């Protein structure tokens with residue numbers, strides 16, 4: 048069988064069924080949403096920073112979509128606390144694929160990286176480097 | 190439709206003409222190709238027609254007096270007659286070759302819509318239109334100040350014909366309706382819509398992308414002003430679509446694209462236009478594709494459109510019944526015994542893209558997404574659906590493979 052079947056390992060399905068950190072934060076430092084047009088996946092992340100204004104303290108997200116996008120958001124929400132915004136900015140596709148721990152088929156990469164891009168774009172807007180109105184999409188990432 | 194006089198399809202013999210159906214996918218699984226509404230496969234005689242054209246008489250049409258050009262021109266022009274007749278039109282003057290259904294929609298939208306529509310005019314579409322027509326008429330309306338309206342659908346996926354009768358008025362300039370919905374499978378009463386449109390002096394454009402490949406179509410019986418379909422969905426090559434238009438409409442319409450071949454006489458100041466259909470085929474046209482599509486028509490007609498329709502209706506109903514045996518499956522659109530050869534569905538708790546990825550592991554190729562009907566999916570209240578679609582070479586065993594693979598996905602996702 049192809050590597051596709053590998054995508055749905057127990058860990059992915061567990062995060063999909065029981066997403067960690069799902070919900071809202073009372074006082075987020077920033078909130079950002081994103082969309083993956085190819086699957087119709089939607090994610091919105093709340094991020095609260097420590098007093099240093101640099102380090103992530105708490106994360107929560109809301110979302111709807113395929114198992115890959117939602118599991119990726121759930122797993123990322125567990126990784127983020129303790130990371131600095133600079134470290135978040137340095138994340139790339141390979142870090143996300145390592146985190147997921149499964150082979151993601153080429154057509155589904157956009158699902159996998161949506162969470163990373165949403166948090167990165169949100170951080171960029173928060174630090175003043177991004178355009179306020181931007182809603183993240185994975186379309187330009189093909 | 191009358192009871193079919195054509196015998197049942199010899200599916201095994203048909204499949205022998207499609208070598209692609211023998212290939213393996215997903216590292217060793219037999220391919221189960223159920224994505225025919227997106228694109229169909231190409232039988233050997235059609236592949237041969239393309240090869241034969243390039244091997245024996247490849248040349249430009251209408252431009253040379255040499256023998257190759259004559260042969261190509263005759264074959265290309267005859268292909269127009271064949272495609273016109275395929276949908277009940279009279280001859281080549283009613284049949285324009287385009288790139289696909291989408292370009293046929295755009296041709297009429299630009300050549301007719303931009304010139305004829307204005308504030309106060311209405312274009313009436315259905316809620317189940319494909320983006321090919323929906324986006325196109327939206328933009329032309331925006332440009333011209335015309336207004337777009339949508340005939341709603343009922344809960345079971347039929348057009349609300351009472352609403353249609355109210356919505357189509359003397360302000361309506363054009364009705365654009367999909368003949369068979371590529372998402373719901375609904376077979377729309379396009380003849381009835383044509384009557385209503387004509388009672389109000391409006392034209393009707395029928396999107397036949399899913400109908401022309403799968404059943405006998407008669408544009409005169411429908412009284413369609415325009416009828417469009419795509420070669421690649423009816424065993425033909427990619428890169429060719431067909432626009433049937435009533436003779437007088439094509440004659441009156443302005444051109445769509447300008448350039449060589451579409452002109453009659455050109456000076457430094459001005460130009461006059463060639464006759465239809467050539468007026469709408471600017472530049473070197475889709476020669477190999479047109480000739481090959483005529484071969485595809487021969488292939489389909491040898492088997493018989495009524496036999497193809499009967500085969501598909503039986504498969505569709507079987508698939509509908511099998512899929513709805515478990516109550517965690519939602520199938521969208523009309524009942525299984527009253528639809529075209531598409532079945533769009535969702536399984537509780539499994540996103541259509543996850544389902545499609547898992548099905549691929551079992552060799553089963555289906556479409557997952559919005560099938561270019563995003564507004565319709567909004568109406569259905571789902572972001573996406575999985576869609577299986579059948580053609581003349583599909584079998585009940587393949588439906589069983591689909592159902593079994595769906596069950597595997599269900600096991601993987603079981604709580």
Ligand SMILES: Cc1ncc(COP(=O)(O)O)c(C=O)c1O
Nearest residue numbers: 289290291319321371396398419
């Ligand atoms: C109903 C319908 N209309 C229009 C189209 C567009 O066809 P094409 O992509 O060949 O232009 C399709 C298929 O994609 C279709 O199913």
